[in-house]
Amino acid sequence: MTTLHHEHPVHDHIHGPACGHPEVPHGDHVDYAHDGHMHRRHSDHYDECEPSGHVAHQDHEHRHGDGCGHESVLHGDHVDYVHDGHRHAAHDGHWDDH
Template sequence: MTTHLEHTGHDHVHGDDCGHQAVNHGDHVEYAHDGHLHRKHDGHWDECEPAGHTVHEGHDHRHSADCGHQTVPHGDHVDYLHDGHRHAEHGDHYDDH
């Protein structure tokens, strides 16, 4: 679940050829842009931020630069795309974004 936080002043239109990394996430596509993840919503772009702390239970794999999963720069950390989820390292576990 994400909060509804509109990214104001975002004139750029994301799409297949916009040059930003596309991330399939559930029923929509997010775009990595300047350390943020954006999603189209009702004629504007939203910031895709988790609404809470959601631990990805039972995740034994350790992500790293060479683990083979796609990376998405996101604010002050890197998310990893894995089995349809965005994982962010948080202490001794991964959060499900």
């Protein structure tokens, strides 16, 4: 899945293991959940990490929710669940793969 390269205009905070924001493994890098959106370090700035389309996660029978065992991360107007290096979000009776 491709993400948009959208630079966060001003971001003085340095994300890292002890920064206080949830780490979300994402492919070959780590995103950080910050104020309802995802940031990724890129060169000398941070990018907003958003999916570039709707991708349903096929054959995902696990139901995410309180106590499911996966970390929940606020993302815009909904909650994503970190599962196997990507994020799942409930959408129209299935899970989207972020």
